[in-house]
Amino acid sequence: MSDSVLSIDDVHLSFPIFRGEVHALNRVTLEIKRGEIVGVVGESGSGKSVTAMLAMRLLPEGSYHIHSGRVNLLGEDILNASEKQMRQWRGARVAMIFQEPMTALNPTRRIGKQMTEVIRQHQSLSRDAAKQKAISLLEEMQIPDAKEVMSRYPFELSGGMRQRVMIALAFSCEPELIIADEPTTALDVTVQLQVLRLLKHKARASGTSVLFISHDMAVVSQLCDRVYVMYAGSVIESGETQTLIHHPVHPYSIGLLKCAPE
Ligand SMILES: Nc1ncnc2c1ncn2[C@@H]1O[C@H](COP(=O)(O)OP(=O)(O)O)[C@@H](O)[C@H]1O
Numbered sequence: 378m379s380d381s382v383l384s385i386d387d388v389h390l391s392f393p394i395f396r397g398e399v400h401a402l403n404r405v406t407l408e409i410k411r412g413e414i415v416g417v418v419g420e421s422g423s424g425k426s427v428t429a430m431l432a433m434r435l436l437p438e439g440s441y442h443i444h445s446g447r448v449n450l451l452g453e454d455i456l457n458a459s460e461k462q463m464r465q466w467r468g469a470r471v472a473m474i475f476q477e478p479m480t481a482l483n484p485t486r487r488i489g490k491q492m493t494e495v496i497r498q499h500q501s502l503s504r505d506a507a508k509q510k511a512i513s514l515l516e517e518m519q520i521p522d523a524k525e526v527m528s529r530y531p532f533e534l535s536g537g538m539r540q541r542v543m544i545a546l547a548f549s550c551e552p553e554l555i556i557a558d559e560p561t562t563a564l565d566v567t568v569q570l571q572v573l574r575l576l577k578h579k580a581r582a583s584g585t586s587v588l589f590i591s592h593d594m595a596v597v598s599q600l601c602d603r604v605y606v607m608y609a610g611s612v613i614e615s616g617e618t619q620t621l622i623h624h625p626v627h628p629y630s631i632g633l634l635k636c637a638p639e
């Protein structure tokens with residue numbers, strides 16, 4: 378079996394618009410190996426979210442056109458996989474964490490109910506065992522008083538705590554890959570760092586690969602083994618994080634590093 382979890386190979390993708398098209402991805406190539414934490418960094422509009430959505434085939438069918446390239450997720454050619462197959466993978470073998478957890482969490486249901494439900498969708502556990510698993514996942518995310526948090530509604534938690542719940546939820550199905558699209562951008566810097574540390578620790582402990590998207594080079598360099606720098610729909614530079622931040626080659630990467638605080 379190949380040790381590649383996700384490979385995007387030379388993808389050229391456009392969105393047809395009124396009298397023309399937006400070339401959102403220009404021959405993008407990117408790979409994530411088993412257990413790797415890989416960053417995609419670039420300014421707003423550079424194609425990061427389109428890349429993430431494509432990897433899970435979440436772009437609305439018919440809204441985009443692929444001119445060339447291949448996408449392989451967990452050994453499967455997903456550009457030609459059935460929607461049924463994709464649905465089985467999303468949330469089971471691949472999980473996604475978004476910037477605003479309120480969009481992913483159901484505001485009208487208690488945290489514990491939502492978590493045990495998701496766990497039971499993917500694993501044949503009794504209600505009690507699923508509940509125990511949810512509590513221990515919350516504890517791993519260092520949520521104080523995890524048992525108590527189970528009975529809370531999402532809006533009763535702070536932004537940082539909600540994002541920890543989201544991460545716990547993403548790991549609950551023991552996915553092979555987690556795609557996190559600007560998961561900490563809405564949080565203040567100290568909370569961001571705590572959340573990133575927890576994400577990294579849990580990913581390492583479970584051998585889960587992570588595709589981490591951010592506009593912030595400082596955040597990416599804290600977390601990732603390797604980085605891809607995107608600009609205007611193209612990967613303009615990639616490499617080991619340490620090499621890239623100390624010896625960036627492309628002027629745009631140098632600019633991103635200058636923006637990043639130490
Ligand atoms: N559904 C769409 N229709 C047309 N253009 C789109 C669509 N989705 C994204 N784009 C364009 O694709 C480019 C990349 O967007 P995106 O991946 O969201 O950027 P970001 O790096 O900020 O996540 C942008 O120019 C955006 O306007």
Ligand SMILES: [Mg+2]
Nearest residue numbers: 425426427558
């Ligand atoms: Mg985006």
